[in-house]
Amino acid sequence: MNNTASHLLYALDILPGRGRLAARLGFRPRAWSLAAFPFAALIVFLVWFSWLYPLRPDAIGALGHPFTSDPLLHNAWGGPTLIGAWFIHAMAALGMQVICMAVIRRLNGRAPVEAV
Template sequence: MNNLRLQLRPGMGRALAAALPTALALYLVARGWLYPFWPDTIGAIGHLFTADPLLNGAWGGPTLAGAWLAHAMIALGLQAVCYAIVWSLYRPVKR
């Protein structure tokens, strides 16, 4: 029998390692930056600065503007970490 080995192409290891932080960064766009457009908060989009009972437990609530700001700033911080991880994987090699 032939001895079959799994061989990764050059750069595949880095690409696989970068897949998780890249997917997380995309998820954070949806949940942080586009927070008002999710089904549980879209009802409050007409009144950004007035309290909404749906947002009482939200981070930054009870107003949609406050909840949106809190979610967007958390997303921004985590996206910076994701960017730093991907950058460290693909930074130019100094010789």
């Protein structure tokens, strides 16, 4: 999560006024920030619409019965229960987030995977 936050700060560095904040935090503006911003924005979007999907206001009513069939979703592609659909959404988001983080790391000039 720490790397995601720092990459998001790098990507936000392209916005007006963000350069000063990034400079105070020790980041220098880079040419690849413009290219990295859509990937960082997609990561944030995927957290809300995939990982935190059950907490969205339109899904709060379904929290009471995640393991039971919902008559409105009897032909849903995630299965007859909501937990199956939420799991499928989360796994699809995980795959896209891994790809986005690899692209951001590559734009930063680092290898997609480094030993810690």
